[in-house]
């Protein structure tokens with residue numbers, strides 16, 4: 656990659672970070688869904704060690720922290736998200752047991768059998784569902800839990816437009832039954848799988864972006880990268896409204912055997 660391309664790429668990357676720093680969650684989800692997924696996890700105590708992988712600015716991590724008493728580390732690749740994450744924990748007085756760290760999900764800083772729970776909302780696609788489940792398993796104690804949300808097909812067949820969009824964006828998208836089978840093969844007992852309700856996408860993800868998009872376009876008037884990025888976000892939103900009966904997110908909760 657030439658230096659010129661690299662600087663353009665880095666510029667886009669900063670724009671994307673800035674954009675998503677303005678919303679509480681960087682993916683579909685809600686407080687209710689995080690709490691529901693957590694209800695399938697047993698045996699947590701104030702000694703438990705929990706990792707939230709691809710935590711973003713920590714929307715779901717703070718919900719976890721309010722519902723469990725153990726120690727939580729949030730890991731994300733983007734330093735800007737982790738800065739905001741740690742500012743949030745300080746504001747909430749949680750900094751003694753909730754910490755954000757910059758790191759990558761393909762090189763996690765944990766020892767074998769160190770963790771009681773691995774959490775990851777709307778992020779495992781970055782490494783791939785099957786690969787993530789397999790590679791992260793060693794960090795869990797026997798009997799430990801994993802809970803991840805992941806793009807999922809709701810039907811066996813889909814209109815070509817949405818099929819093509821996802822084949823390009825994330826070919827790992829699959830049906831609930833196939834994802835559950837992948838979880839079993841990766842060495843977990845599938846404990847639960849449930850579909851995220853539409854409000855996780857609309858109320859908690861797309862609607863908060865409307866105002867952010869307008870402000871962003873004003874701030875970066877004339878900036879092509881910013882305009883293209885917003886156009887893509889809007890296209891993705893429109894596809895969701897058009898095809899939401901065919902796909903969405905599901906939570907998958909497994910227990911290490």
Ligand code: SAH
Nearest residue numbers: 680681682709710711732759760776778781
């Ligand atoms: N869990 C948050 C964020 C989801 S967006 C929420 O639900 O709101 C996906 C997140 O994965 C982003 O914050 C992104 O920075 C992070 N990410 C992408 N690649 C990563 C990697 N290799 N390692 C760790 N985090 C990564």
